[in-house]
Amino acid sequence: MTLGWTTAVLDTDKPGGWAVARSSEGFLYDDNGALFPREWLKRQDLAILAEHGIGHLDGEPVYLLELQRPDEVPGCSWKGLRAFMLEGDHTLYKVLGYAAQIGTWAREHRFCGNCGQAMLQVPRERAMYCQPCELRSYPRISPSMIVLITRGDEILLARSPRFVTGVYSTLAGFAEPGESAEECLVREVREEVQIEVKNIEYLGSQCWPFPHSMMLGFHAEYAGGEIVCQEDEIEDAQWFNVHALPPLPASRSIARYLIDVYVARRLGHAEPVLPG
Numbered sequence: 001m002t003l004g005w006t007t008a009v010l011d012t013d014k015p016g017g018w019a020v021a022r023s024s025e026g027f028l029y030d031d032n033g034a035l036f037p038r039e040w041l042k043r044q045d046l047a048i049l050a051e052h053g054i055g056h057l058d059g060e061p062v063y064l065l066e067l068q069r070p071d072e073v074p075g076c077s078w079k080g081l082r083a084f085m086l087e088g089d090h091t092l093y094k095v096l097g098y099a100a101q102i103g104t105w106a107r108e109h110r111f112c113g114n115c116g117q118a119m120l121q122v123p124r125e126r127a128m129y130c131q132p133c134e135l136r137s138y139p140r141i142s143p144s145m146i147v148l149i150t151r152g153d154e155i156l157l158a159r160s161p162r163f164v165t166g167v168y169s170t171l172a173g174f175a176e177p178g179e180s181a182e183e184c185l186v187r188e189v190r191e192e193v194q195i196e197v198k199n200i201e202y203l204g205s206q207c208w209p210f211p212h213s214m215m216l217g218f219h220a221e222y223a224g225g226e227i228v229c230q231e232d233e234i235e236d237a238q239w240f241n242v243h244a245l246p247p248l249p250a251s252r253s254i255a256r257y258l259i260d261v262y263v264a265r266r267l268g269h270a271e272p273v274l275p276g
């Protein structure tokens with residue numbers, strides 16, 4: 001038996017195992033968490049849009065019930081994925097993050113983008129298939145660059161109008177077709193703050209299932225320019241001394257990891273570990 005969480009495409013015709021239920025309100029949970037005995041969950045009065053076999057947790061099969069609406073189940077409530085990321089057990093968050101991405105992708109690929117016909121789930125493969133035009137659609141993953149820019153003891157952090165009040169974070173942005181990770185990083189930094197960077201160093205990656213980003217994390221050094229914030233996207237950007245940092249992003253985010261690694265290196269402390 002493999003301990004921990006591994007993804008797999010499971011046959012939904014087989015009975016048993018665990019199940020999670022997802023709706024527009026997030027995941028169903030009770031005092032025992034968000035995993036329910038699957039046969040019990042399917043006996044509840046739920047409007048099931050689709051079922052997906054998504055993997056194994058400690059060797060036990062796990063399924064996703066994708067619901068049409070947030071139905072009421074006695075003794076249970078609904079909670080968004082972000083709350084599971086912020087508070088809960090990390091392995092459970094990984095299961096739910098994967099479930100959310102599969103559920104969103106399957107829901108958004110019920111019809112072929114080429115001919116408009118209904119698509120079918122391919123058995124034993126994570127793909128939706130259109131018979132008339134033989135198109136296969138795979139889960140969508142959006143590569144995004146995220147970078148901490150530094151200048152000696154100072155780090156560049158910015159605020160988007162979408163952030164929690166007071167919080168400053170690293171710069172980030174989605175890759176466009178035709179560019180490398182490094183080209184994307186240089187373009188995003190220019191667009192958002194009009195700064196030039198050098199000595200780009202890759203530090204690690206993180207799945208960010210909101211809704212389907214793959215974060216590629218970098219450190220870069222300041223090379224020139226004055227901060228000019230991009231209208232609408234960046235509310236404020238500043239150089240902060242590592243000894244006087246503002247409120248920072250959640251501890252499980254790669255943004256926080258990039259900041260913590262640099263601060264640790266600068267102050268000679270032990271380096272943190274990047275949460276997957």
Ligand SMILES: NC(=O)c1ccc[n+]([C@@H]2O[C@H](COP(=O)([O-])OP(=O)(O)OC[C@H]3O[C@@H](n4cnc5c(N)ncnc54)[C@H](O)[C@@H]3O)[C@@H](O)[C@H]2O)c1
Pocket residue numbers: 142144146169170171172173174175188206208210211213215249253254255256
């Ligand atoms: N895990 C972390 O620590 C962390 C920190 C910061 C940002 N992020 C994530 O990084 C991603 C990118 O950051 P951003 O919001 O600053 O991006 P961005 O700077 O590229 O700007 C966002 C804009 O990009 C466009 N867009 C939306 N989805 C897109 C897609 N899939 N492909 C291309 N363009 C798209 C929209 O116009 C949107 O307003 C987001 O998913 C964000 O949540 C994660």
Ligand SMILES: [Mg+2]
Pocket residue numbers: 171172173192233
């Ligand atoms: Mg951005």
Ligand SMILES: [Zn+2]
Pocket residue numbers: 112113114115116117130131132133134135
């Ligand atoms: Zn088609």
